[in-house]
Amino acid sequence: MYCNYCGKVIQDDANVCAYCGTRVGASVARKRLVRPRLGRKIAGVCLGCAEYFDIDVTVVRLTWLLTALMTGIGLLAYVIAWIVVPEEPLLLSAPVGRERVTQL
Numbered sequence: 070m071y072c073n074y075c076g077k078v079i080q081d082d083a084n085v086c087a088y089c090g091t092r093v094g095a096s097v098a099r100k101r102l103v104r105p106r107l108g109r110k111i112a113g114v115c116l117g118c119a120e121y122f123d124i125d126v127t128v129v130r131l132t133w134l135l136t137a138l139m140t141g142i143g144l145l146a147y148v149i150a151w152i153v154v155p156e157e158p159l160l161l162s163a164p165v166g167r168e169r170v171t172q173l
């Protein structure tokens with residue numbers, strides 16, 4: 070990996086450039102390919118891809134469907150993606166009422 074500011078070679082997992090002290094890419098939250106829980110049609114593979122590549126989910130679904138119908142690869146790829154791509158982490162809501170119980 071290269072520092073964007075001074076152009077020197079730095080460690081791949083570095084957060085700060087060792088030469089100029091500038092923050093580098095690793096500090097930015099990495100985008101992950103996940104299957105979202107909301108808005109999915111089947112397993113959320115197309116929706117996950119659309120969000121990852123920042124394209125319209127309808128375009129992804131149509132492309133995937135056409136590929137599946139014409140070649141059959143799309144269907145296989147969907148099943149593989151279903152297995153391989155992790156589900157979006159479940160957002161756990163904070164327990165309600167527990168604080169009140171301890172106050173009593």
Ligand SMILES: [Zn+2]
Pocket residue numbers: 072073074075076077086087088089090091
């Ligand atoms: Zn630098």
